[in-house]
Amino acid sequence: MIGRLNHVAIAVPDLDAAVALYRDALGADVGAPQDEPDHGVTVVFITLPNTKVELLYPLGETSPIAGFLEKNPSGGIHHICYEVQDILAARDRLTAQGARVLGDGTPRIGAHGKPVLFLHPKDFNGTLIELEEV
Numbered sequence: 001m002i003g004r005l006n007h008v009a010i011a012v013p014d015l016d017a018a019v020a021l022y023r024d025a026l027g028a029d030v031g032a033p034q035d036e037p038d039h040g041v042t043v044v045f046i047t048l049p050n051t052k053v054e055l056l057y058p059l060g061e062t063s064p065i066a067g068f069l070e071k072n073p074s075g076g077i078h079h080i081c082y083e084v085q086d087i088l089a090a091r092d093r094l095t096a097q098g099a100r101v102l103g104d105g106t107p108r109i110g111a112h113g114k115p116v117l118f119l120h121p122k123d124f125n126g127t128l129i130e131l132e133e134v
Contacts, residue, residue, distance in 0.1 A: 001090055006132050011075050036059065037059060041056050079128035117130070
């Protein structure tokens with residue numbers, strides 16, 4: 001059911017410092033920041049030959065990333081994103097097997113302009129999973 005690893009998302013307490021680290025120290029191809037108000041984050045994508053890294057920074061006081069950074073002040077891996085061909089079919093299959101989808105189960109448009117869903121970390125070995133339809 002799942003396809004390629006689309007990205008690994010890392011919550012960061014200082015977006016400019018994280019961008020500089022990836023760009024200058026690691027020589028990575030770093031994109032421009034983009035605000036995603038529906039998700040409460042500012043994101044920067046780092047393009048790698050085989051996947052992407054997504055830097056997440058809080059956008060607004062109610063950002064879920066702000067809460068994550070309160071618990072993890074240095075930042076850290078927030079979630080991993082897998083590609084799926086049909087997000088509704090993937091959702092239905094997973095919920096039939098007992099997995100919990102966060103929110104009301106309706107896909108939302110993610111940072112790539114495609115439908116996404118998040119799966120409860122307690123159902124996946126403590127890891128927040130994002131599914132993105134491709």
